[in-house]
Amino acid sequence: MQAHKTSARKQRKKKQQGVALITTLLLLMLMTGLSLAMVLSVRSDMLINGYYRNFRGSFYAADSGLNVARQAMRDQVVAAIPTSFSITSQPIPPGTDTNVRTYLLNTYGAGFKSFTGTGSAASSWPGTFKLTNASFTLASCSVVGGTKTATCAAPAGPVTGYSYLYNYSLTVQGQAQGTQAATMSDRGSVIVNATLIPTNSKTSFAAWGMFIDKSPECDGSTLVPGTITGPVFTNGAWNFGTTGSYIFTDTVGSVSPTAGYQFSSKCDEIAGTSDTVKNQGTIAPDFESGLSLNQPSVPLPSNDFNQKRAVLDGMGSDTSPVSKTDLHNALKDANGIPYPSSGASSGVFLPIQTVDGQLSIVGGGIYVEGNASSVVLSAPAGTSQQVYTITQGIPATTTTIITDPNASFGQGGQGGGSTLPGTTTVITQVAGLPPTTVSFPGVPQQIDPATHAQTPATMLYVDGNINSLSGPGQGVPAIQNGSPVTVTAAQNVTITGDILYSTEPVTTSQNQIPGQPADTLIPGGDTGQALGIYTASGDIQLNNLQINKNLEIDASLATISQGGTGGLTNIGAQINTLTIVGGRIQNSIKNINTKTRNVFFDRRYAKGGFAPPWFPSTTLTLGGVASASATTTVQRVQWVNQTSYF
Numbered sequence: 001m002q003a004h005k006t007s008a009r010k011q012r013k014k015k016q017q018g019v020a021l022i023t024t025l026l027l028l029m030l031m032t033g034l035s036l037a038m039v040l041s042v043r044s045d046m047l048i049n050g051y052y053r054n055f056r057g058s059f060y061a062a063d064s065g066l067n068v069a070r071q072a073m074r075d076q077v078v079a080a081i082p083t084s085f086s087i088t089s090q091p092i093p094p095g096t097d098t099n100v101r102t103y104l105l106n107t108y109g110a111g112f113k114s115f116t117g118t119g120s121a122a123s124s125w126p127g128t129f130k131l132t133n134a135s136f137t138l139a140s141c142s143v144v145g146g147t148k149t150a151t152c153a154a155p156a157g158p159v160t161g162y163s164y165l166y167n168y169s170l171t172v173q174g175q176a177q178g179t180q181a182a183t184m185s186d187r188g189s190v191i192v193n194a195t196l197i198p199t200n201s202k203t204s205f206a207a208w209g210m211f212i213d214k215s216p217e218c219d220g221s222t223l224v225p226g227t228i229t230g231p232v233f234t235n236g237a238w239n240f241g242t243t244g245s246y247i248f249t250d251t252v253g254s255v256s257p258t259a260g261y262q263f264s265s266k267c268d269e270i271a272g273t274s275d276t277v278k279n280q281g282t283i284a285p286d287f288e289s290g291l292s293l294n295q296p297s298v299p300l301p302s303n304d305f306n307q308k309r310a311v312l313d314g315m316g317s318d319t320s321p322v323s324k325t326d327l328h329n330a331l332k333d334a335n336g337i338p339y340p341s342s343g344a345s346s347g348v349f350l351p352i353q354t355v356d357g358q359l360s361i362v363g364g365g366i367y368v369e370g371n372a373s374s375v376v377l378s379a380p381a382g383t384s385q386q387v388y389t390i391t392q393g394i395p396a397t398t399t400t401i402i403t404d405p406n407a408s409f410g411q412g413g414q415g416g417g418s419t420l421p422g423t424t425t426v427i428t429q430v431a432g433l434p435p436t437t438v439s440f441p442g443v444p445q446q447i448d449p450a451t452h453a454q455t456p457a458t459m460l461y462v463d464g465n466i467n468s469l470s471g472p473g474q475g476v477p478a479i480q481n482g483s484p485v486t487v488t489a490a491q492n493v494t495i496t497g498d499i500l501y502s503t504e505p506v507t508t509s510q511n512q513i514p515g516q517p518a519d520t521l522i523p524g525g526d527t528g529q530a531l532g533i534y535t536a537s538g539d540i541q542l543n544n545l546q547i548n549k550n551l552e553i554d555a556s557l558a559t560i561s562q563g564g565t566g567g568l569t570n571i572g573a574q575i576n577t578l579t580i581v582g583g584r585i586q587n588s589i590k591n592i593n594t595k596t597r598n599v600f601f602d603r604r605y606a607k608g609g610f611a612p613p614w615f616p617s618t619t620l621t622l623g624g625v626a627s628a629s630a631t632t633t634v635q636r637v638q639w640v641n642q643t644s645y646f
Helices: 002-016 019-079 096-108 119-123 305-313 324-330 603-607
Strands: 128-145 159-175 181-197 200-204 210-214 226-228 232-234 246-248 252-254 259-262 267-270 275-277 281-283 347-349 352-355 358-361 365-369 374-378 386-392 397-404 409-412 423-430 436-441 445-447 454-456 458-463 466-470 477-479 484-489 493-495 530-535 540-542 551-553 556-559 568-570 575-588 594-601 617-621 625-641
Touching: 019 096, 019 128, 019 159, 019 181, 019 625, 096 128, 096 159, 128 181, 267 275, 305 324, 305 365, 305 458, 305 484, 347 386, 358 436, 365 386, 374 477, 374 484, 386 458, 409 436, 466 484, 477 530, 493 530, 568 575, 594 603
Parallel strands: 210 232, 210 575, 226 246, 232 252, 365 458, 374 466, 458 484, 466 493, 484 530, 493 540, 530 556, 540 568, 551 575, 556 575, 575 594
Antiparallel strands: 128 159, 159 181, 181 625, 200 617, 259 267, 275 281, 347 365, 352 358, 374 386, 386 397, 397 423, 423 436, 445 454
């Protein structure tokens, strides 16, 4: 009996074998199903989120594309205003609306364009855009002032300005990183108010692409052939030769009633645009905007008192000599010690006065007594700082001045608040000694003498020679976006390396903007940056120390004064390619010893209202020829997302 019971228990245990395995398999299948469901759910969410993200990216790309096209539209209308025109003509030529539409479609409609590296859009969401439709039509034009019957097409009487109304519509397609696309449209009006500048007016010399005071006719020298952009003028005469062709994109003028055409055996003085000598060829410059001979001479600045005075008061309107007493009353060094009333042989001084109980920057710039061994301009990336590093003497004393109009005094452990905008920091280091640092409220300001409105701007005045002026390195920006700067020396300025804008204002090659020539305003390229380099009594000397022997200077260069002899000249090794983005204004033509010379006029200066701060100027009487300063306003009446998300 006992054996039977034992056998039964064994049979029951045998029947139960494998149940645990089946249970485990069932649980495993359940967990696998749950995992698959979770993976599918998460993947679906990721796909949906990615799809949504790409659609949002496309939306932002399309909207940013609208902004780019709209700004380009405004820039092109203003760029259509010639440097000078007859008082019986309107400033914006008929047909400009058609040209602007064609430009927009050719530039932004040919294919998708990336925002990467495009001016202020460089930090945009990754994406591309394409302009699919554009219209731009002149709706109305009216004159300001004039007679009752005056119109834009037939101005009469004392017309003081013009008001244009253009209607526009834009459609842009944007794409992000995926295939999703968004379409945005925008329509509205562009209002352009062009105020005429009186024919007898103050004009900065920066408004010329090239100005030469002394240029004797048929003296054996000839103008270097090539394409010359920007307005061109001489108080003497132009001399053209047979070594190459000439193309002038803007107006060309001279005081002389004739121009010199220099052949191998003779020089003809001709009151015309071309000349032919048998068996010696023809000289026929291409004057795309005309040649005006027998013009009134342009008065020259008498000295650099305005620039020196600007450091002290920010206005530079007082043309009287600056005395040691003036310097003593207005300037202090970084330690707060006034400029010596008996004078100084060296040192760096700032216009420091007490404001709200604090020593503060209240004038227009930086004053350097004596020669500067070197001046290095730099623009740290990702900041609004403009940096000036000035080295003097033996042992060397290096003064680094950092102006930041967007910084608030009191940040970074400095003193209390201030009513003045911006902060100026001065770091002084004598060779072998630790540096000292001090900060002041305020930054140098250009002050309008009439309204006392203030704009951050800096005059760096060296009361001697600048033996080396450069940026921080070849290809490295020297002038910060939004920084207007003029560097003036009482004697010579020697440029030893690249001096570049952080953002270029004009193109430096053909088709850089598709279908446009070199020297075209770049949409978004005008940040208010400006550099002028000026000497009334010396030369701007080139002594290029860069390894590849190329040199680029983004500045308007001026060596000009009454009775002066200054010019742009090379005192070092031959330069391979010299590129100037701005202009050159000289008393005399001198040897620049360069294989290739490229000069691209900064067309922002052509309108008469914008120039480097306190740049030398003149009063013109142009006999019935006017220019205009334009402002544009956009009124958007519709903004539509036309994207279909299904």
